[in-house]
Amino acid sequence: MTSATKEFEHLKIHLEELKKATNSFGSKVIGAGGFGKVYKGEVSHSKGRSMVAIKRLNREYGQGDPEFWKEIMMLSRYTHNNLISLLGFCDENGEKIIVYEYASNGSLDRHLSSTALTWTQRLKIYLDAARGMLGPKV
Numbered sequence: 001m002t003s004a005t006k007e008f009e010h011l012k013i014h015l016e017e018l019k020k021a022t023n024s025f026g027s028k029v030i031g032a033g034g035f036g037k038v039y040k041g042e043v044s045h046s047k048g049r050s051m052v053a054i055k056r057l058n059r060e061y062g063q064g065d066p067e068f069w070k071e072i073m074m075l076s077r078y079t080h081n082n083l084i085s086l087l088g089f090c091d092e093n094g095e096k097i098i099v100y101e102y103a104s105n106g107s108l109d110r111h112l113s114s115t116a117l118t119w120t121q122r123l124k125i126y127l128d129a130a131r132g133m134l135g136p137k138v
C-alpha cells in the first residue's frame with residue numbers, strides 16, 4: 001500500500017454500504033453534475049452515521065481517476081465551516097464514489113438564484129464562500 005493510499009484509508013466506505021443506502025443506485029437520485037449522478041442516503045462513515053450525498057463517477061461524463069483523487073486529496077486535507085465536508089469514498093470493483101455531508105438547503109447556485117434573498121444576503125454568501133476557499137484566516 002502506498003503512503004498516499006494509507007493517508008485516506010480511514011475514509012474508505014464499502015460498496016455494499018453505498019448500495020444498501022441507494023437501492024443499488026436504483027433510486028434516491030437527487031441531482032447530476034460533471035462527475036455523474038448524485039444520490040441521497042444514510043451511511044456509516046468515519047464520523048458516525050448520517051444522511052449523505054453520494055456522487056458516483058460516470059466516465060461518460062468526461063471525468064476520471066485524476067479528478068476523483070484530486071477531490072479526495074483537497075477536501076480531506078482542508079475543512080472549513082463554509083465548505084461541504086468530505087465524509088468518505090469508495091474505490092471498489094471499478095467504482096469511484098465520493099461521499100459528502102448532505103446539504104439540506106440544496107446546492108449553492110440554486111440557493112443564490114432564489115428570489116427570497118436580498119442582494120446583501122447574496123453578497124454575504126459570496127464572501128463566506130470565498131473565505132472558505134481562501135483559508136481559515138481570511
Ligand SMILES: Nc1ncnc2c1ncn2[C@@H]1O[C@H](COP(=O)(O)OP(=O)(O)OP(=O)(O)O)[C@@H](O)[C@H]1O
Pocket residue numbers: 030031032033034035036038052053055084100101102103104106107
Ligand atoms: N452535498 C450535497 N448535498 C445535497 N445535494 C447535493 C450535494 N452535492 C450535490 N448535490 C446535488 O447534486 C447536484 C449535482 O451536484 P454536482 O456537485 O455533481 O454538480 P455541480 O454542482 O453541477 O458541479 P460540477 O458539474 O462542477 O460537478 C446538485 O445540484 C445538488 O442538487
